[in-house]
Every structure is written in C-alpha cells, then in structure tokens.
Amino acid sequence: MQCQICKKEQATIHLTEINDGVRNEVxxxxxxxxxxxxxxxxxxxxxxxxxxxxxxxxxxDEMLAASGQELACPDCGFTLDKFRKEAVLxxxxxxxxxxxxxxxxxxxxxxxxxxxxxxxxxRAPKTVKKQVEISALQQQLNEAVKKEDYEKAAMLRDKINxxxxxxxx
Amino acid sequence: MKLTDFSNDxxxxxxxxxxxxxxxxxxxxxxxxxxxGYKFLHACTDQEKSEILKILxxxxxxxxxxxxxxxxxxxxxxxxxxxxxVERYLISRHHAFGKGPRGAVIANKEFFxxxxxxxxxxxxxxxxxxxxxxxxxxxxxxxxxxxEKKVDYAFGTTFGYLTACPxxxxxxxxxxxxxxxPALKMTGHIDKFLNAAKAMGLAVRxxxxxGTEAAGDFYQLSNQVTLGxxxxxxxxxxxxxxxxEIVEYxxxxxxxxxNKESELLDDKISRAxxxxxxAHLISSQEALFLLSHLRLGVNMHEHMGVSTPAIDGLYxxxxxxxxxxxxxxxxxxxxxxxxxxxxxxINYGKELDPTHRDALRAxxxxxxxxx
Numbered sequence: 001m002q003c004q005i006c007k008k009e010q011a012t013i014h015l016t017e018i019n020d021g022v023r024n025e026v027x028x029x030x031x032x033x034x035x036x037x038x039x040x041x042x043x044x045x046x047x048x049x050x051x052x053x054x055x056x057x058x059x060x061d062e063m064l065a066a067s068g069q070e071l072a073c074p075d076c077g078f079t080l081d082k083f084r085k086e087a088v089l090x091x092x093x094x095x096x097x098x099x100x101x102x103x104x105x106x107x108x109x110x111x112x113x114x115x116x117x118x119x120x121x122x123r124a125p126k127t128v129k130k131q132v133e134i135s136a137l138q139q140q141l142n143e144a145v146k147k148e149d150y151e152k153a154a155m156l157r158d159k160i161n162x163x164x165x166x167x168x169x
Numbered sequence: 170m171k172l173t174d175f176s177n178d179x180x181x182x183x184x185x186x187x188x189x190x191x192x193x194x195x196x197x198x199x200x201x202x203x204x205x206g207y208k209f210l211h212a213c214t215d216q217e218k219s220e221i222l223k224i225l226x227x228x229x230x231x232x233x234x235x236x237x238x239x240x241x242x243x244x245x246x247x248x249x250x251x252x253x254x255v256e257r258y259l260i261s262r263h264h265a266f267g268k269g270p271r272g273a274v275i276a277n278k279e280f281f282x283x284x285x286x287x288x289x290x291x292x293x294x295x296x297x298x299x300x301x302x303x304x305x306x307x308x309x310x311x312x313x314x315x316x317e318k319k320v321d322y323a324f325g326t327t328f329g330y331l332t333a334c335p336x337x338x339x340x341x342x343x344x345x346x347x348x349x350x351p352a353l354k355m356t357g358h359i360d361k362f363l364n365a366a367k368a369m370g371l372a373v374r375x376x377x378x379x380g381t382e383a384a385g386d387f388y389q390l391s392n393q394v395t396l397g398x399x400x401x402x403x404x405x406x407x408x409x410x411x412x413x414e415i416v417e418y419x420x421x422x423x424x425x426x427x428n429k430e431s432e433l434l435d436d437k438i439s440r441a442x443x444x445x446x447x448a449h450l451i452s453s454q455e456a457l458f459l460l461s462h463l464r465l466g467v468n469m470h471e472h473m474g475v476s477t478p479a480i481d482g483l484y485x486x487x488x489x490x491x492x493x494x495x496x497x498x499x500x501x502x503x504x505x506x507x508x509x510x511x512x513x514x515i516n517y518g519k520e521l522d523p524t525h526r527d528a529l530r531a532x533x534x535x536x537x538x539x540x
Contacts, residue, residue: 102335106396109336116339119400128324
C-alpha cells in the first residue's frame with residue numbers, strides 16, 4: 001500500500017480514528033508520520049511485534065486456513081494459534097510443519113532474508129556446510145541484483161553453479 | 170563459591186578499561202542454542218526441563234573456561250540473589266524470574282555465563298570491557314565448538330540454529346554494546362541517535378533502569394537480524410561502522426559542551442557532586458542520574474585532558490589526607506554497581522526496605538566522595 005501523503009513510499013503506519021462514529025483510516029510511511037507528528041511506540045514487546053506481524057499479512061487468514069490453522073505438530077502438539085499467543089514455538093519440527101505460515105514472518109523479522117549463512121555445527125554432514133555456503137552466495141547474488149551490479153551478479157552466479165556441479169558429482 | 174565472594178567489587182569488564190572505554194562500557198556476545206531431540210522449553214514438562222538442565226550443566230561444568238566455574242541453581246535461589254545476578258549482567262531478568270528448573274554456570278571471573286533453560290535450552294555469553302566484539306566472538310565461538318563436541322544442537326540447513334522464537338534463528342547471535350552517552354543527552358541530540366539506531370534495524374535499551382528507561386545515560390545497542398547474515402558480518406557492522414560513528418558523535422557533543430556550553434557542563438557536574446556529597450537519602454534512579462554527570466567530568470579529564478573549574482573542583486574535593494585523589498572512572502563505576510538495590514542488600518547481609526536502602530546508598534556515596 002502506498003503512503004497517502006507522499007504517494008511514493010510504502011505505507012507502514014496504519015491508523016484508524018473514529019470521530020463521532022465516523023471511521024477514518026490513515027495509511028502513511030514512517031517519514032510522513034514523523035512530519036505529521038504521528039508518533040509510534042518505539043519499543044514494541046516481542047510478542048506484540050510477532051502477533052502484529054502475523055496479523056498484518058493481507059492474505060493471512062486464507063494462508064493460515066490453507067496451511068491448516070488447526071494443524072498441530074505431531075511432536076509437541078503446538079498449533080499456530082498457540083504460537084500467536086505465546087510468540088515461541090514448541091519444538092524444532094514446528095519450523096517444518098508451519099513453514100508456510102512462518103515464512104512471511106521470518107522474512108519480516110530478518111530484513112527479507114530466509115536462508116541461514118553463518119556457522120554450521122562441526123558435526124553436521126559436509127553437504128549441509130556446502131548448502132549453507134551456497135545460501136550465502138545466493139544472498140550476495142540477490143543483493144548484487146538489487147544494486148544492479150550485474151558484473152558481480154554474473155560472477156556469483158558462476159560460483160554457485162560451480163558449487164552445485166561439485167555437489168552433484 | 171558464594172555471591173558475597175565477589176559482591177564487594179565490580180566485574181572486571183566494568184573497571185573502566187578496554188578500547189574506547191570512555192564511551193563504550195562493554196561488549197557482549199550471546200549465542201542461543203537448543204538440544205536436538207527435545208522440545209523447546211515452552212512445551213517441556215518440568216521433568217524434561219530437569220533432564221535438559223542436567224545434560225547442559227554437566228557439559229558446561231566440565232569445560233575449561235578460564236578458572237573457577239561455578240553453578241547457581243536459579244529456581245532455588247532467593248529473589249535477592251537472582252536480582253543481584255541480573256544487576257551484574259550474569260543472567261537475564263527473564264531467566265531470573267522465569268519458571269521451572271533452570272540454572273547458570275558462571276566462569277572465568279564473570280566473563281562467561283551459560284544460562285540453562287532461559288527462553289532457549291542454552292544461552293552462552295561473553296562480556297568484556299570496552300569495544301572488543303571480535304575477541305568476545307572468538308572466545309564464545311570456541312566455547313560453542315567445545316559444547317558442540319558433546320551434544321547435538323537443533324540445526325537445519327535453511328534456518329540454521331533453531332530457536333524457540335523465530336526472531337533468533339539462523340546464527341542465534343545477539344551482539345550488544347553498552348554505551349555511556351551523557352553529552353548527547355545534555356546537548357539534546359540523543360533522539361537523533363535513537364532514531365538512527367532504529368533505522369539501522371538495531372534495538373536500543375536502557376541500562377540499569379527498568380524497561381526502556383535509560384537511567385544514567387547508559388544505552389545498550391543490539392542487532393535484531395540473526396538470519397541470512399554471518400556472525401562476522403554482524404560484528405563487522407558494529408565494530409567498523411555503527412560504534413565508531415556513535416563514539417564520534419558523543420565525542421563531538423563533549424567538545425561542543427566544552428567549547429560552547431561550558432557553563433552548562435560545569436553546572437551539571439558541580440550540582441551532581443554537591444548532591445552526591447551531601448545527600449542522606451538517595452534513590453537508585455537519582456544516584457544513576459547524578460553519577461552519570463560525574464562520570465562525564467572524570468572521563469573528560471582522564472581521556473581528553475580537560476580542565477574546567479568544575480572538573481578541577483571534583484579532584485580538589487576528593488583529595489585524601491595523603492593528598493592523593495581517589496577519583497577515577499573505576500571509583501565511579503564501583504558506585505554505579507555497588508549501590509544498586511540487590512548489591513546493597515547482599516553486601517549488607519540482609520534485606521532492607523527502600524528507605525533504608527536509600528540511606529545506605531547515600532552513605533556509601535558520601536564516604537567515597539568525601540576524600
């Protein structure tokens with residue numbers, strides 16, 4: 001959604017005011033909000049942040065329904081509804097079970113990123129380590145494309161292809 | 170090991186040493202880990218929590234992490250002990266006042282803590298004075314490797330280290346830097362700093378105070394993104410970009426005070442000293458507020474060689490009978506920490522009501538600052 005004031009930036013602040021029974025919605029970007037003197041709570045408690053992220057997704061309800069909101073993890077019995085309330089998951093398996101519903105939230109919390117590219121436990125299989133290395137390159141490639149640095153992007157793409165070939169051999 | 174063995178002194182990381190210690194109080198790196206094959210704590214029964222606690226306690230206590238590791242059973246500890254550990258940054262408030270079987274292993278002169286059954290099964294941290302994130306990471310990474318040899322962590326190729334809350338997945342790393350920014354506050358620029366930090370996706374918290382209230386102009390800056398970026402990239406951002414910029418702003422603000430608003434600076438420092446030297450009842454909040462101004466004066470003298478009527482006055486007042494001054498950053502840091510509520514009571518040997526705490530706090534400060 002576009003900001004109603006500057007009509008350029010993405011609207012990230014959504015206000016609903018009710019005056020004399022008349023409902024008025026305002027959608028603005030952060031800069032315009034500051035200009036207009038609209039203040040936002042700066043430090044949101046984590047569970048509030050999470051539930052606001054979950055509920056701010058436009059296709060949220062359909063998505064939850066599609067991915068099975070009633071679905072419970074066979075390992076820990078957790079449901080998405082429970083996660084919404086408590087802001088923590090029940091077990092590592094939940095990341096697989098609820099991956100569809102969690103993905104948009106994970107991306108929002110981590111600046112659009114969705115692949116690990118840091119440390120790998122030394123006991124993890126070698127293929128895992130290689131996969132994480134490829135993820136790191138993939139992430140760099142995405143950045144390069146975003147910055148329109150196509151020379152770098154091409155180089156990174158070749159590197160990824162090389163690694164993939166090695167892996168498949 | 171008893172708490173009173175070290176409650177009379179400050180942690181070594183708070184002694185005022187370390188790179189850029191005039192602005193950067195300390196650096197901390199914390200890793201969040203969970204055991205594979207177990208549910209996250211929220212879904213665990215007390216019996217499962219006890220099992221996890223035993224496994225991790227045994228592993229941590231066997232590690233060689235500097236000298237003297239000791240274990241504290243947090244769920245059995247009296248509230249005052251738990252508050253004391255929170256005041257020293259050894260455990261989190263969440264850990265102190267959580268539920269169920271949980272504990273902490275503290276080692277290497279309080280530089281290392283392993284919190285077991287906090288929000289995740291294990292959270293390990295290294296804390297050092299000044300800006301030393303690389304050295305913190307080197308150590309915590311080694312310790313993490315040692316633990317990893319003995320247990321299997323919950324880990325997935327896509328999301329890395331799996332944590333109870335999706336905001337910590339990936340590296341599970343939380344890099345925090347504690348800063349003292351009195352001049353930015355005095356010159357009215359602190360909001361710019363806070364907004365800039367938030368725009369960079371960082372979390373800002375007050376230190377010592379409850380919640381987000383920054384008592385004594387201490388702020389803690391931490392990363393929020395843990396996925397899709399490597400540990401080293403996060404650290405480099407702090408060490409090479411974010412912190413040097415903030416140090417520069419704070420230094421510029423100190424120079425601005427000195428060159429353009431020296432009366433304001435001297436007024437704040439002199440008032441702080443006058444009140445601290447004469448108060449008979451002083452709340453924790455007021456003490457933090459005033460000690461911050463005093464710390465600014467001493468810092469400007471020690472690190473910038475500054476001499477103003479108020480700063481010279483501080484040193485003249487703190488001369489002992491041997492004509493030597495006892496005023497230093499480490500003296501003031503001691504006052505900051507040892508006058509916190511739980512420290513006062515642990516060192517006094519019993520619980521005190523707020524009025525008695527305010528009286529004892531004032532007495533300790535008076536006797537330190539009156540030469």
